Amino acid sequence: MAEALKIGVAGLGTVGASVVQLLEKHKGQISRKSARAVAITAVSARNKSRDRGFDASGFDWFTDPVVMASEADIDIFVELIGGDNGAAEQSVRAALKRGIHVVTANKALLARHGVELARLAEENNACLNYEAAVAGGIPIVKTLRESMSGNEIGRIYGILNGTCNYILTRMEAEGISFDDCLADAQRLGYAEADPTFDIEGNDTAHKLAILSSLAFGTEISSDDIYLEGITSITTADIQAADELGYRIKLLGIALRTDTGIEQRVHPTMVPKASAIARIDGVLNAVAVDGDFVGEIVLVGPGAGGNATASSVVADIADIARGDETPALGMPAVDLKPYTRAGMRLHEGGYYIRLSVYDRPGAFAEIARCMGEAGISLESIVQKRHPGIEAPERYTGSERPQPVTLITYETTEVAIKEALETIMSKGVVSERPQMIRIEKLN
Ligand code: HSE
Numbered sequence: 001m002a003e004a005l006k007i008g009v010a011g012l013g014t015v016g017a018s019v020v021q022l023l024e025k026h027k028g029q030i031s032r033k034s035a036r037a038v039a040i041t042a043v044s045a046r047n048k049s050r051d052r053g054f055d056a057s058g059f060d061w062f063t064d065p066v067v068m069a070s071e072a073d074i075d076i077f078v079e080l081i082g083g084d085n086g087a088a089e090q091s092v093r094a095a096l097k098r099g100i101h102v103v104t105a106n107k108a109l110l111a112r113h114g115v116e117l118a119r120l121a122e123e124n125n126a127c128l129n130y131e132a133a134v135a136g137g138i139p140i141v142k143t144l145r146e147s148m149s150g151n152e153i154g155r156i157y158g159i160l161n162g163t164c165n166y167i168l169t170r171m172e173a174e175g176i177s178f179d180d181c182l183a184d185a186q187r188l189g190y191a192e193a194d195p196t197f198d199i200e201g202n203d204t205a206h207k208l209a210i211l212s213s214l215a216f217g218t219e220i221s222s223d224d225i226y227l228e229g230i231t232s233i234t235t236a237d238i239q240a241a242d243e244l245g246y247r248i249k250l251l252g253i254a255l256r257t258d259t260g261i262e263q264r265v266h267p268t269m270v271p272k273a274s275a276i277a278r279i280d281g282v283l284n285a286v287a288v289d290g291d292f293v294g295e296i297v298l299v300g301p302g303a304g305g306n307a308t309a310s311s312v313v314a315d316i317a318d319i320a321r322g323d324e325t326p327a328l329g330m331p332a333v334d335l336k337p338y339t340r341a342g343m344r345l346h347e348g349g350y351y352i353r354l355s356v357y358d359r360p361g362a363f364a365e366i367a368r369c370m371g372e373a374g375i376s377l378e379s380i381v382q383k384r385h386p387g388i389e390a391p392e393r394y395t396g397s398e399r400p401q402p403v404t405l406i407t408y409e410t411t412e413v414a415i416k417e418a419l420e421t422i423m424s425k426g427v428v429s430e431r432p433q434m435i436r437i438e439k440l441n
Helices: 014-034 065-071 086-097 107-123 140-147 162-174 178-187 202-216 235-244 305-321 362-372 412-424
Strands: 002-010 036-044 060-062 076-079 101-104 153-159 246-257 260-271 283-290 294-301 347-357 377-382 400-407 433-437
Touching (some): 002 060, 002 065, 014 036, 036 065, 060 065, 065 076, 065 086, 076 086, 086 101, 101 107, 101 305, 140 202, 140 283, 140 294, 162 178, 162 235, 202 246, 202 260, 235 246, 235 347, 235 377, 235 400, 235 433, 347 362, 347 412
Parallel strands (some): 002 036, 036 060
Antiparallel strands (some): 153 246, 283 294, 347 400, 377 400
């Protein structure tokens, strides 16, 4: 067997510690399957004395990951620091410039600099592998780069953030408050260092930008994603969705349209019978529509140390085996420029929740506004949901009541205009809630 591949791991947090433990436990089987031994020889973290559950005394220790990437005697640099600039970016660039392979779990870095880093890797005959960056333990990067290469992909969508899915699932099942669910997700190690990245949808957007490039062969564009997080979702919406036959999930969706690629992240109503509706807790799921294979759905843990380490080590094993698949599935110079399909042109059904003054003609006014915008209604329900109390200042017949509407397919521009008109008529007491419905199998 050839000489062992020497690995340097930068970042010894939850994922880094799991990578060290996984490699220790399974190094024998990995070496046999790859016909090459692998061994961690160097690590980088700031605090050497912290107990991480393993003995680090046999590794070369670097407090500065950039120094490790620039000087250490290693073949693979594993970046588990995080962040789209600073030490993570500098160390990855330094390693690639030396022709050292890079394995990273850093979606923010790839979403921002992925094309440039892929070029740098190719110029220096190095691999840039990042299975762990998207959907944690689910092998979706390999699926898109390799297994789906015979298909033209029309749409890719999924639950890409375990923290949001965990929060929405518990709010629905246990009626627990948003804040308590988020605190539990942080305690369990699912959430980002700054959890606003999870709940405002940025983490999902980073992952979607990478998937979109792999699916459509276009340059990564993470700034051009329509973004809405889950902070506006109430238990009233979750209950109304349930009664109407839907569940609410934070989805990242990218699809090919006549005018370009539509990329969006938002809370989405999905039919209860769809595969994606049944994905609960910290699980992630990614669905890919290929023109020959049809739809495939991959489900698995999207966050947590061991699941993420599983993908990091699979990337190491690919390098040990000699797999040189380009980072973005094709040479980076051949990627097409990204063309954005504007959100105004988005077409679909919508769930609308209004707080409507209970007076004669209010319903008729709403129906008229919808009709004048060319929007046809599939259902309109007025029903007091538990937990929604009308503000005390309204009395008698004027008390606002929750009204939910489901529209047939329409455009984003039409629904927004209709809601502005409804608000201008003085029939609702607060801004309407609007959640897009995704057509799914
Ligand atoms: N904070 C992320 C999540 C971790 O909740 O899914 C994996 O990227």
